[in-house]
Amino acid sequence: MSSAPSSTAAPAPVIRADHLTIRFGDVTAVDDVSFHLDKGELFGFLGPNGSGKTTIIRALCGLIPLTSGNATILGMDVRQHAKDIKRHVGYMSQKFGLYEDLTVSENLNFYAAAYGLSSTVANARIKELLALTSLEPYFTRRVAQLSGGWKQRLALACAIIHSPEVVFLDEPTAGIDPVARRSLWDLFFQLAGQGVTFFVTTHYMDEAERCGRLGYIYMSRLIALGTVADLQQLPDANPPGTSRVEIEAPQVSVLLTQLRQFPGVREATIFGRAIHALVETRSIDALQAAFPQLAIRTIQASLEDIFVTLTLHIMGVPQ
Amino acid sequence: MNGIFFGLRPVCRKEFTHILRDPTTLFFALLIPVLELFLFGYAVDTNVRQIPTVIFDESHTQDSRSLIQSFAASDIFRISFYVQSEPDMYATMRSGKARVAIRIPYDYARNLQRGKTASVLVLVDGSDSSVAGIAVDASTGVALMQSLNRIPGLTAPAIEVRPSVLYNPATRSANFFIPGLIAVLLQVMIILLIALSLVRERERGTLEQLTMTPIAPLGLMVGKMIPYGVLAFGELCIILTVMDFIFQVPIHGSVIMLLLMSLPFILTVLAIGLLISTRAHTQAEAFQLAMSTILPSVFLSGYIFQISTMPAFFRGVSALIPTTYYIQIIRGIVLRGSAFSDLWVNALVLTLMGLAAILLAARAFVKQDAV
Numbered sequence: 001m002s003s004a005p006s007s008t009a010a011p012a013p014v015i016r017a018d019h020l021t022i023r024f025g026d027v028t029a030v031d032d033v034s035f036h037l038d039k040g041e042l043f044g045f046l047g048p049n050g051s052g053k054t055t056i057i058r059a060l061c062g063l064i065p066l067t068s069g070n071a072t073i074l075g076m077d078v079r080q081h082a083k084d085i086k087r088h089v090g091y092m093s094q095k096f097g098l099y100e101d102l103t104v105s106e107n108l109n110f111y112a113a114a115y116g117l118s119s120t121v122a123n124a125r126i127k128e129l130l131a132l133t134s135l136e137p138y139f140t141r142r143v144a145q146l147s148g149g150w151k152q153r154l155a156l157a158c159a160i161i162h163s164p165e166v167v168f169l170d171e172p173t174a175g176i177d178p179v180a181r182r183s184l185w186d187l188f189f190q191l192a193g194q195g196v197t198f199f200v201t202t203h204y205m206d207e208a209e210r211c212g213r214l215g216y217i218y219m220s221r222l223i224a225l226g227t228v229a230d231l232q233q234l235p236d237a238n239p240p241g242t243s244r245v246e247i248e249a250p251q252v253s254v255l256l257t258q259l260r261q262f263p264g265v266r267e268a269t270i271f272g273r274a275i276h277a278l279v280e281t282r283s284i285d286a287l288q289a290a291f292p293q294l295a296i297r298t299i300q301a302s303l304e305d306i307f308v309t310l311t312l313h314i315m316g317v318p319q
Numbered sequence: 320m321n322g323i324f325f326g327l328r329p330v331c332r333k334e335f336t337h338i339l340r341d342p343t344t345l346f347f348a349l350l351i352p353v354l355e356l357f358l359f360g361y362a363v364d365t366n367v368r369q370i371p372t373v374i375f376d377e378s379h380t381q382d383s384r385s386l387i388q389s390f391a392a393s394d395i396f397r398i399s400f401y402v403q404s405e406p407d408m409y410a411t412m413r414s415g416k417a418r419v420a421i422r423i424p425y426d427y428a429r430n431l432q433r434g435k436t437a438s439v440l441v442l443v444d445g446s447d448s449s450v451a452g453i454a455v456d457a458s459t460g461v462a463l464m465q466s467l468n469r470i471p472g473l474t475a476p477a478i479e480v481r482p483s484v485l486y487n488p489a490t491r492s493a494n495f496f497i498p499g500l501i502a503v504l505l506q507v508m509i510i511l512l513i514a515l516s517l518v519r520e521r522e523r524g525t526l527e528q529l530t531m532t533p534i535a536p537l538g539l540m541v542g543k544m545i546p547y548g549v550l551a552f553g554e555l556c557i558i559l560t561v562m563d564f565i566f567q568v569p570i571h572g573s574v575i576m577l578l579l580m581s582l583p584f585i586l587t588v589l590a591i592g593l594l595i596s597t598r599a600h601t602q603a604e605a606f607q608l609a610m611s612t613i614l615p616s617v618f619l620s621g622y623i624f625q626i627s628t629m630p631a632f633f634r635g636v637s638a639l640i641p642t643t644y645y646i647q648i649i650r651g652i653v654l655r656g657s658a659f660s661d662l663w664v665n666a667l668v669l670t671l672m673g674l675a676a677i678l679l680a681a682r683a684f685v686k687q688d689a690v
Contacts, residue, residue, distance in 0.1 A: 061531060093527060095524025097525050
C-alpha cells in the first residue's frame with residue numbers, strides 16, 4: 001500500500017517521536033516523549049498550560065532543537081530537514097496569525113506567496129479553500145470585521161493554503177462559541193477524511209472525545225496515550241479496589257463537603273445535580289448506610305475523571 | 320526570490336499595504352518630523368541679537384548720545400528702557416526686562432574733552448552665559464571704535480582684522496543645526512516605525528505564524544526594510560525641501576549626491592530598528608528602546624558638541640554612532656558643498672555598520688523566534 005521503503009507491512013507513520021527530550025538550560029520542557037501518528041489520524045493532545053504541548057509542536061516543526069531522541073515527519077528527520085518539513089506542515093494557533101488590517105483575500109494571497117506558490121496554483125487553491133470554509137462572501141472584507149468563528153476558518157484556510165499533509169492545531173477553538181467550534185471540527189474531520197493528519201491540542205473534553213486517539217502530557221511527560229476506551233482501562237485511572245460512582249443528591253454542595261471527609265472517598269466533584277466520586281469499593285456499602293436516602297450507582301470514568309486521577313497520581317497525592 | 324531571501328516579495332508587498340492602510344503611520348512618518356523641524360529649527364537659533372538694554376544717561380550730552388547711538392546700531396543691543404536713577408536701573412535688571420545696563424556718568428563728556436579716560440559702566444546679566452559673553456565682547460568693541468574715532472588725524476585704524484567666515488557666511492546657527500536636526504529626526508522616525516512594525520507582529524501572534532512558513536529570516540528583515548526605507552527616503556526629500564525653502568538653508572553641494580549618500584544611513588538605522596525589535600517583547604518596550612537611541616545621537620554625534628573637544632572615551636563612543644557619520648555627510652554637502660571624495664569614508668562606514676546590524680538582527684531573530 002505504501003511506496004515508502006519499509007521493513008514492515010504497515011505504512012510508515014506520518015509523525016514519529018521517539019524518546020523526545022527538550023531541555024532549556026536546567027528546565028526540562030519535554031521529557032522522553034514517544035508516539036506515532038498514522039495518515040489521516042486526528043490525534044488529541046491534552047495537558048495543563050505549560051506542560052510542554054506547544055514546545056513539542058515547535059520541535060516537530062524543526063523550530064526548536066531536540067536535546068535527545070528522534071523525530072520524523074513524513075519520514076523527514078526534524079533535525080536535518082526543518083526547511084522541507086515546513087512545506088508539508090500547516091500550523092494554526094489560538095492567536096489566529098492573521099493580519100487584521102488586510103482583507104480575507106490579501107491574507108490568503110500573502111500566505112500563498114509566503115509558501116512560494118505560483119499565482120496559478122495559489123488562485124486555484126484559494127478558490128478551493130473558499131468553498132471549503134464558505135468564506136466567499138467575505139472575500140474582500142477586512143479581517144478586523146469578521147467574527148471569531150470566521151477568523152478561525154480563515155486562519156485554517158491560511159494554515160493549509162499549501163496543501164500540507166500534516167496540520168498542527170494549537171488550541172484552535174479557544175474562545176469561540178460552541179456552534180462555530182462544532183463546524184470547525186466538522187472541517188477537521190472532512191480534511192482528515194482526505195488523508196490529512198491532525199495533531200490538535202485542546203482543553204475541551206468534548207473535543208478530546210472526538211479525537212481518534214489521545215495523549216495526555218503532564219509535567220513534561222506523556223503519561224497516557226491511546227483511544228478513549230484505552231484510557232478508561234488504564235490501571236492508574238482506575239486504581240484497584242476502587243469504583244467510580246455517581247451520587248444524586250438534592251443539595252450537592254453540602255454533600256460534597258461531607259463526602260470528602262468520608263473515609264474511603266478518594267475524589268469527589270460536582271457534575272450538575274450529581275456528584276462523581278472515586279470510592280474504595282469496600283466503602284460503598286458504608287457510604288450507602290451513612291446516606292440511606294441517596295441513589296449511588298457505579299459509572300464509567302469520563303475523560304476528565306481520568307485526567308484528574310492521573311494528575312493526582314503523578315503529583316503523589318496519597319490515594 | 321529564493322534561498323536566503325525567500326519570502327522577501329510577499330513580506331514587502333504586505334508591508335506596503337499596512338503602511339498605506341494605516342493613516343496614523345503615514346501621518347506619524349511624514350508630518351511629525353516636519354512639525355518637529357519647525358519647532359526645533361526655530362528653537363535652536365543660538366545667535367544672540369537684540370539684547371534688551373537699559374540706559375542710565377547722567378551726562379545728557381552730544382557725546383553720550385553718540386555713544387548710545389553706536390550701541391543701538393550694533394544689532395546686538397536693543398535699547399528698551401531709559402531710566403533716571405541707579406535704583407531704577409538695578410530694578411530693571413533684576414526683573415529680567417533688560418539683560419544689559421549701560422550707565423554713562425555725568426562727567427563722561429567733560430573727561431573726553433579734557434583728554435582723560437571717560438569710563439562707562441556696562442552691567443551684564445550673567446544668568447545666560449551665551450548672552451553675557453556676547454554682550455561683554457560687543458560693548459568692548461563699541462568702546463574701542465568710539466575711542467579710535469577720537470584720535471585726530473586717524474582716518475583708518477592702524478591694524479584691521481577682517482574675519483571672514485567660510486561656508487556659513489552669516490554664521491547663522493540655523494545653517495549649522497538644521498542639517499544635524501534632520502539626521503536625528505530621520506533616525507528616530509525610522510527606528511521607531513520599523514521596530515514597532517515587527518514587535519506588533521510578535522504581540523499579535525502573526526510572527527509565530529510566519530516562523531512556521533518557509534520565509535527566511537533575511538527575507539522577512541529585508542522585506543520589511545524596503546517599504547520603510549522608501550517611506551524614509553520620501554520623508555528626507557520633504558524635510559530637505561522645508562530646510563531649503565522655509566529655513567533658507569541652501570544646499571551648496573549636489574542634491575543627488577546627498578540623497579544617494581543618505582541611503583547608507585537609512586539602511587543602518589533601519590537595521591538598528593530591527594535589532595531593537597528583536598530585544599523587545601511589547602510595543603512599549605520597543606518604544607523605550609528606540610527613544611534611548613536619541614540622547615547619544617544628539618549629544619555624542621557632533622550634532623551639538625564638537626567631537627574633537629570630547630574626552631577620549633566619548634570620542635570612541637561617538638565613532639560607534641551612525642549619526643556621527645551622517646552628520647558629517649549632510650553638513651559637508653549642505654554647508655561646504657563637499658565632494659564625494661571628501662565624504663566617501665563616512666558612507667562606507669555607514670554601509671558596513673548597516674550590513675553588520677542586519678546580520679546581527681537576523682541572527683538574534685533566529686535565536687529568539689526560531690525561524
